[in-house]
Amino acid sequence: MNLKAYLKKTILNFFIIITIIFVLIFILLKTFENEFYKEIANIEIAHAFNLVYKIRQIINSKEKEKNRLLNYLISNDVKYIYVIKKFKNKLRYIYDGSPLSQRAIYLQPFEPVNKKLWQKLFISKSPVFETNKKANGIWITFLYPILKQNKIDKIIVIDISLEAYNKFKNLLHLFNKLFLIISIIVFSIIILMNFFMFRLYKEQFESFIDPLTKTFNRKIFETIEKENLQNDIVAIFDIDNFKKINDTYGHNAGDIVLKQLVNIIKKNIRDYDYLIRYGGEEFVLLLKRLNKKYAVKKIEQIFEAVRKTSIDIGNQKINITISGGVHLEPHKEKNLLEAIKKADQELYLAKKNGKNKFYIYSESIDNKIFNLNDIIESIEKGNVTIYLQPILNIKTNKIEKFEALARIYHNNKIYLPCNFINEIKKTNVYRNFTYIILDLVFNCITHLQKEISINFFAEDFYDEKFINIIEEKAQKYNNVLNYLTIEILENEKIENIKELSEHLNKLREKNIKISIDDFGSDYSNLNYLIYIKPDYIKIDSSIVKFVKNEESQKIIKSIVLLAKEFKATTIAEFVEDKESLEILKTLKVDYIQGYYISKPLPLNEIKKIYLKNSITA
């Protein structure tokens, strides 16, 4: 989440809280006001009840000037006091203590305005009252019936002045003003506290920000480590060939590339997703609350956006690509860093297998890398097999060779060596794995009596003992080494080529043939032809794949010529259609291999198909 999003959220929350507080205060004040008026009205009614006693004394006395005596009871709060009597269904004044200007004369008709109140009085025969804030100078009208033989004889009317109401109203206004001032002070304190809290948060927030890219730095993990990762997706990205960009265009250009990459990614994610600079050119993306299917689309969208965008580095525009690893279920890991580690393994594979792509780690996806224990378990259980891919001689149109490809079974799924070989390399497990594979290959040779090639890393032959292992294994079988071809894989630059050459010559002495795999790709070096003296040169799939292009044809043609000069036979792999086969034929490639001829098959099926048909394609 960025600072802007935080601000938005905080301000919104703040205003919601303040609005709720003010609405509550308003309701509270109104309730208080109503209760307050009810209470003071009750006080005034109680006062009126007290007056009734005095009024009754006056009207029952023998005094002649009763109106004048009633007038003495008039005060600031009591505006009018009068006594009404019913004569032949008509109400008339009999006593009136009101001031002279408002005083009615004896038997003057009285017409009640608030008729409902009077009806209530005659029905209930008990005191009634009505409050009215807008009456003409009158706040409460209080009616008290004087009963005679259970019938209303007279009615005492006391009008409480609006002045009494206003007196309390002013008091209430004063209280309201005081309350308002306190509210404003409290409100100001809240705002001030929020401001200081925001500044504090901002300082803390900035310590999580990478100064160059303005993304989060690794410190943010301390915070998000505690977050629930359910429904979240974690991805790790790396700019392809970033070192080259720095070396070629300078570090300033490198910085621009990093900033621009961040801009591209930010345009494709939401405010509450986390983009973290994990290392130099490595970024971690934590996509919050995202459906898995949509997450993959989102990652694809980011990749596509990066590919399509040209980055202006000052003098020129360059295009970059990124590689990535994605973990769709990080919540299943011990913690976020563990999930990132798993995604990082996928990033490594994506880099290794040509870059500009992303691999997904998930238990539910078949290409899962299993851990060393799983591999050991599978190997110990003998869940290892080999598949054979036929290699066709173009001239004779016959299957003359096979390439052996290792497979491991685990939990009813088949795994390719590329999924696990790096995990077991340089361990005893790798050696055990090699024993099993050699056994399986020698068994196949015994059955087919055909040349079978098997892949090994060049570094395997740095150790002379490895050659002895092959020899030891072959002793169990009859004449198998004559049919064996070792394909040398180069996953890193060969450091001591002379020593390797000597060891390989020992293999050759035992009639084992040597092949250079993936010739023309990453680490291929022409002087390998001098030292390794291969019997076969396997043209790299990245060249054969584009055999329909003129440029690829030129390279293949050159490799074929070069191979002839070194008395080596050429094999083109990755042949997927007839057109490619025809082109390779014209280019005078000796052998071809690929799905157009056959996919890799287990020994049983190979025997069924090829031995019956005299091994013809």
Add this chain to the structure above:
Amino acid sequence: MRVLRYLLIFIIATFIYAEDINKLKAEIIENISMLYIKKYPIYIFINSNYFNKTKKYLQKNYYFKMVNNCDKANICFVDNYPKNIKGKTIFLTSYFSYLKHKNAAGAFFWQKGRPTIIFNKHFIITHHIKIPKEYEDFVE
């Protein structure tokens, strides 16, 4: 008439809510006048401290014309019964005056923040004025 009757009741019943008492007084004068005078415009003469401020409201009504003396008026609202005037519809503004002058049509005055209306029964009978049943409480 029914409309007028309800209007009068409504006005009296709700007078306590009215912010301008003088406007309310003017409306009651209009209603009383329309009960007694059956032609338009109605010429009204007012000479009372109670109702002096109602004139500005009555002047706005097209059906009423304010006049300066009782002679020119169809109906008068006065504190004291005018001398040498006969056959006019006179409303007095105190019960005391009303009791003194039996020829008065009635009384209308404001007391204790409330209106008091009295219609003279004798006047109603001699002048053949029809008072709706609902108003009979005001007749005496």
